[in-house]
Amino acid sequence: MNRTALPNAKIALVHDWLNQAGGAENVLEELAALFPAAPVYTSFYAPERMPAAYRRWDIRTTFMQKLPGITDNHQRYMPLYPLAFGATDVSGYDLVLSNKSGFCHGVRTRTRHAAARHVCYCLTPTRFIWLYDQYRAREQLNRGTDLLVRPALAWLRRWDFAAAQRVDHFIAISSAIQERIRRFYRRQSVVIHPPVDTDYFTPDPTTPVGDYYLIVSRLIPYKRIDLAVDAFHSLPHLKLIIAGDGRDRQALEAQAPPNVTFVGRQDSVLELLRGCRAFIFPGLEDFGIAPVEAMAVGRPVIAYGDGGALDTVAPGVTGELFSEQTPEALAAVLAQFDPTRYDAAACRAQAEKFSAHAFRRKLGDYLEQVLQGENPAQDSE
Numbered sequence: 001m002n003r004t005a006l007p008n009a010k011i012a013l014v015h016d017w018l019n020q021a022g023g024a025e026n027v028l029e030e031l032a033a034l035f036p037a038a039p040v041y042t043s044f045y046a047p048e049r050m051p052a053a054y055r056r057w058d059i060r061t062t063f064m065q066k067l068p069g070i071t072d073n074h075q076r077y078m079p080l081y082p083l084a085f086g087a088t089d090v091s092g093y094d095l096v097l098s099n100k101s102g103f104c105h106g107v108r109t110r111t112r113h114a115a116a117r118h119v120c121y122c123l124t125p126t127r128f129i130w131l132y133d134q135y136r137a138r139e140q141l142n143r144g145t146d147l148l149v150r151p152a153l154a155w156l157r158r159w160d161f162a163a164a165q166r167v168d169h170f171i172a173i174s175s176a177i178q179e180r181i182r183r184f185y186r187r188q189s190v191v192i193h194p195p196v197d198t199d200y201f202t203p204d205p206t207t208p209v210g211d212y213y214l215i216v217s218r219l220i221p222y223k224r225i226d227l228a229v230d231a232f233h234s235l236p237h238l239k240l241i242i243a244g245d246g247r248d249r250q251a252l253e254a255q256a257p258p259n260v261t262f263v264g265r266q267d268s269v270l271e272l273l274r275g276c277r278a279f280i281f282p283g284l285e286d287f288g289i290a291p292v293e294a295m296a297v298g299r300p301v302i303a304y305g306d307g308g309a310l311d312t313v314a315p316g317v318t319g320e321l322f323s324e325q326t327p328e329a330l331a332a333v334l335a336q337f338d339p340t341r342y343d344a345a346a347c348r349a350q351a352e353k354f355s356a357h358a359f360r361r362k363l364g365d366y367l368e369q370v371l372q373g374e375n376p377a378q379d380s381e
Helices: 023-034 052-056 074-086 132-139 143-166 175-185 225-233 249-255 270-275 289-296 327-336 344-352 356-371
Strands: 011-015 095-100 117-122 169-172 212-216 239-243 260-264 279-281 301-304 319-322
Touching (some): 074 143, 117 356, 143 175, 279 289
Parallel strands (some): 011 095, 095 117, 117 169, 212 239, 239 260, 301 319
8 A cells, every 4th residue: 555644644652551561661662663753642641661662652640640559550540541531532643542451442533623633443342341350350350449440340330332333444453353343342343463573583504303292481371381280290201391580480380290390481582482382372362472483483373263363373283272271281282292294383383363464454444445545444454
């Protein structure tokens, strides 16, 4: 597409909060690189917890910046986010691009004097509201916080739904999120997958395939590392290496058989990825970047067949999916798995569909259509 409107557009980025680096922040960094002149509106910002590069950005916060203890306990202030973003006026821009998993899609894009086109890059409809029990378990909210927020959930759902109706266009990060946008917000969306650094994660034909399977993950409950550990109890002739750290590590090590090794957090996992028989991904994720990184180095993936893995893993070509999130289902796949059946070039080709280059091209083309007043096709690309 010949882009004419996008380079001259006045653009604002909107993000929920900036006190921890994760997948949402990886997307934000890509957006900030694409639109370096765009200010970043967010509820609050803890510069000491974020990469130094963020300090060069034009970051604009709300009244929540001054709330006591918000950096360490931002969940307790959930009912205030709608007020903070609802008071954030970004109507003076040509285009507002919100990078949303929480409430930031609720910014004001229309006033009596101006109106901005609002595109929401939706990481997920607000899990805290629509999947509260899942969110509470995932974040391990204490009973006090739970009792405080439950009475507000009905109001928050009404606000969140109304805010979603004011968004002009939705982009989903996966087909699973596209379905949630349809179910919770009753809106259509396109799918543009998040960027994966395929320039860094590359194959090395000189690296031999080792005798181990690999997990790279934070060791926290919803990642379901326990499921993989249990599966290897019944497969003593196979080896599993787990790279990463987290609050579950001690418990996981206590239940692990001798053929499971924990190596902690690694500065680089590139060589481990290149040498594994296959990468194991037992959790349920909205997208899941780690399996794509494994395919980018030419290795197959064994993943739980739900969520983002349905978009990224091609069964029989770049890996396999197990249909039930149980140790037995994973063990059954592992018992029959032959890594020589999967071509490294095919794995790499699949990963390149999710490269940063592909992300920039697809997003740029989409936003250009929006700015030119077109109505982009509302289905997965």
